[in-house]
Amino acid sequence: MLAKRLLVRVCSAIVLCMGVAMAATVSATAAVDPPLIEAVKRQDAEAVRRLLGDGVEVDTRQPDGATALHWAVYREDLETVDLLLRAGASVDAVNRLGATPLWLAAGNGDAAAIARLLDAGANPNAALLEGETPVMAAARSGTAEGVRLLIEAGADVSARETSRAQTALMWAVTRGQHDVVQVLLEAGADVxxxxxxxxxxxxxxxxxxxxxxxxxxxxxxxxxxxxxxxxxxxxxxxxxxxxxxxxxxxxxxxxxxxxxxxxxxxxxxxxxxxxxxxxxPDAIGAGYTALHAAVLRGDLTTVEALLARGADPNIRLEKGTPLRRTSEDWTLRASYVSATPFWLAASFREPAIMRALAAAGADPTLTTTERWQGVIERAGGVGPPRVVGGFVTPLMAALRGSSDRGRFFLFNPDRGVEEQRVLEAVTVAVELGADLEAADFSGTAALHDAASRNLPSVVRFLADRGAVLDVENGRGRTPLQLAVAASRRPSIVNVGPERTGETAVDVLRELGATEPAR
The missing domain is CATH 1.25.40.20 (Ankyrin repeat-containing domain)
Structure with missing residues (x-):
C-alpha cells in the first residue's frame, strides 16, 4: 500500500525518502486493489479508458487512502494523469500520511506532472503529516523548473517541516541542487x-x-x-x-x-x-578553532591557509568535541584540553604541520601544564589525576599519541610505519628545541616513554641527542628497566625483533645503560 511505502525514511533528518516507496509488493493477505488502480499500476491506458467509460469511481482508494491519480503520478504516466484529471479525479486527495499527487510529483522531480496538477488546481502548500511541503520535495529532487512552478503558484519557500524545522533551501543545499538553490534565493528564501x-x-x-x-x-x-x-x-x-x-x-x-x-x-x-x-580564522565558540580541526584532519593546505589569514598558532583547545563509542569520528578528546595546534600536530605525528606551525610563530615548548597549574598547586604540587589530560610537552605527546587519532578500527598493525612517524615527529620537536629531560608530574621523560613503548629507533635518536640513559622516573625506574618490563608482557604496541632486528632493550644495552639489579 502507498502508506507503507511512505513510511520508508532516510536516517538523515533532512529528507523524507524519495520513494514514498510506493513500489513495494502488497502482501498476499491484503485486499485486492480496485480494478482502476490495478490498471494504472500496470500503465494500461486502454484499460483505464474502458473503466472510466464504464463509469467506475475515479477516486476509488486503496486502504491506505491512495487513489489512481497517486499511482499515475508516481509512475510518471502523464497520459494517464490527463485521463484521470479529465474524468474529475480529486487533485488534492491524500493518503494516510498526507501525501497528495502533487507531493509525489515533486518528489519525483517531475516538472511536467507538477504543471498538470497545478493547472488542475492542486494546493501548492499541501504538506505531509510532518510538514514536508511539495516545494521541499521538489528542492530535494532537484527540479528547478518544478520549484519555480510551485513558487509561482504560491508555494511558501519559508515553510518548515516539523521534525527538525528545516526548509526547502536547507534540503536543496544538502543535496547539492545548485539550480534549485538559486531559484529559492531569487524567491526570497531566508539565508x-x-x-x-x-x-x-x-x-x-x-x-x-x-x-x-x-x-x-x-x-x-x-x-x-x-x-x-x-x-x-x-x-x-x-x-x-x-x-x-x-x-x-x-x-x-x-x-x-x-x-x-x-x-x-x-x-x-x-x-x-x-x-x-x-x-x-580564530572563531572558537565551540571550544576549538578551525586550526585545531585542520590539524586533527591532517590538512596541511588548510593549516597553511589559516596561518596566512592570521590564525593564532598558539591558541589553546578549550573543550573536546562529542565522541561516539567505537566510532571512526574525527574527535578532539577531552584529554586534549589546553593543547595548542603544535601540541596536537605532535600528538598526531604530523611533522610537516609541526614545521608549518613553527614557521608561523607557534611556540614548540608550550605544554598542556600551564592551564592546569592552579589545579596542580591546589593539589599540593603532586598533580591532578592523569585522566584529566596528562600535562605533557609536545615531545611527550609525539611519543604517547597516535596517527590514527584514536579513531576506532583504524589501528595501524604495521608498527614499523608508526614507529617511523613517531621518529619524524620527535625529530622535529627536538630540532625546535624540545627539552629532552622534561618530565611530567609522574617523573616520566621522553626516553622513558620511548623505552616502555619499545621504539628502538627513537631510543637511539634521543640518546644520540643527549638524553640521559639511566635517568629515573618518579618510581625510581630507568628506561632500561621499563624496556625490559615491556618486553616481558604481551602487547600490541610492542615492536617485534623479527621486524627491526633490535629492540629498545638491545639499543639501551648497546649504548651502555646500567643493567637493573637482580
Whole structure:
C-alpha cells in the first residue's frame, strides 16, 4: 500500500525518502486493489479508458487512502494523469500520511506532472503529516523548473517541516541542487533560517553515562543553510548563499562557525572559500578553532591557509568535541584540553604541520601544564589525576599519541610505519628545541616513554641527542628497566625483533645503560 511505502525514511533528518516507496509488493493477505488502480499500476491506458467509460469511481482508494491519480503520478504516466484529471479525479486527495499527487510529483522531480496538477488546481502548500511541503520535495529532487512552478503558484519557500524545522533551501543545499538553490534565493528564501536546536546530555567518557550529574548539555542543531553547505563541502551552494548575504561567521547552536564545520568535515576547498570571503580564522565558540580541526584532519593546505589569514598558532583547545563509542569520528578528546595546534600536530605525528606551525610563530615548548597549574598547586604540587589530560610537552605527546587519532578500527598493525612517524615527529620537536629531560608530574621523560613503548629507533635518536640513559622516573625506574618490563608482557604496541632486528632493550644495552639489579 502507498502508506507503507511512505513510511520508508532516510536516517538523515533532512529528507523524507524519495520513494514514498510506493513500489513495494502488497502482501498476499491484503485486499485486492480496485480494478482502476490495478490498471494504472500496470500503465494500461486502454484499460483505464474502458473503466472510466464504464463509469467506475475515479477516486476509488486503496486502504491506505491512495487513489489512481497517486499511482499515475508516481509512475510518471502523464497520459494517464490527463485521463484521470479529465474524468474529475480529486487533485488534492491524500493518503494516510498526507501525501497528495502533487507531493509525489515533486518528489519525483517531475516538472511536467507538477504543471498538470497545478493547472488542475492542486494546493501548492499541501504538506505531509510532518510538514514536508511539495516545494521541499521538489528542492530535494532537484527540479528547478518544478520549484519555480510551485513558487509561482504560491508555494511558501519559508515553510518548515516539523521534525527538525528545516526548509526547502536547507534540503536543496544538502543535496547539492545548485539550480534549485538559486531559484529559492531569487524567491526570497531566508539565508539565515535555523534548524531546530536540540539539547542533548553528553558525557566525558562512556563509563560515566549512568551518572547524569557528570554530563554536560550540548546544544545540537541550529544550522543555517551555509552551515549545511559547509558540512557537505558544497562550494557552489556556499558561494550562492554568501552572494545572497549569508553571514560567513554565523555559528550553529554549539558555537561552531561555518569555517570550523567545513574544516572539521575535511572540506579543504570549502574552507578556502570561506576564508577568502572573510571568515574569522580564530572563531572558537565551540571550544576549538578551525586550526585545531585542520590539524586533527591532517590538512596541511588548510593549516597553511589559516596561518596566512592570521590564525593564532598558539591558541589553546578549550573543550573536546562529542565522541561516539567505537566510532571512526574525527574527535578532539577531552584529554586534549589546553593543547595548542603544535601540541596536537605532535600528538598526531604530523611533522610537516609541526614545521608549518613553527614557521608561523607557534611556540614548540608550550605544554598542556600551564592551564592546569592552579589545579596542580591546589593539589599540593603532586598533580591532578592523569585522566584529566596528562600535562605533557609536545615531545611527550609525539611519543604517547597516535596517527590514527584514536579513531576506532583504524589501528595501524604495521608498527614499523608508526614507529617511523613517531621518529619524524620527535625529530622535529627536538630540532625546535624540545627539552629532552622534561618530565611530567609522574617523573616520566621522553626516553622513558620511548623505552616502555619499545621504539628502538627513537631510543637511539634521543640518546644520540643527549638524553640521559639511566635517568629515573618518579618510581625510581630507568628506561632500561621499563624496556625490559615491556618486553616481558604481551602487547600490541610492542615492536617485534623479527621486524627491526633490535629492540629498545638491545639499543639501551648497546649504548651502555646500567643493567637493573637482580
Amino acid at each position: 539565515e533560517a535555523r534548524s531546530r536546536v536540540r539539547p542533548r546530555l553528553m558525557f566525558d567518557v562512556t563509563t560515566n553515562a549512568a551518572q547524569f550529574d557528570q554530563g554536560v548539555i550540548e546544544q545540537l542543531g541550529g544550522f543555517t543553510p551555509l552551515l549545511f553547505a559547509a558540512r557537505h563541502g558544497d562550494v557552489e551552494s556556499a558561494r550562492l548563499l554568501l552572494a545572497a548575504g549569508a553571514d560567513v561567521d554565523n555559528p550553529a547552536a554549539n558555537g561552531t562557525s561555518p569555517l570550523v564545520v567545513a574544516t572539521h568535515s575535511g572540506h579543504t576547498a570549502c574552507a578556502g572559500l570561506l576564508l577568502a570571503e572573510g571568515a574569522e
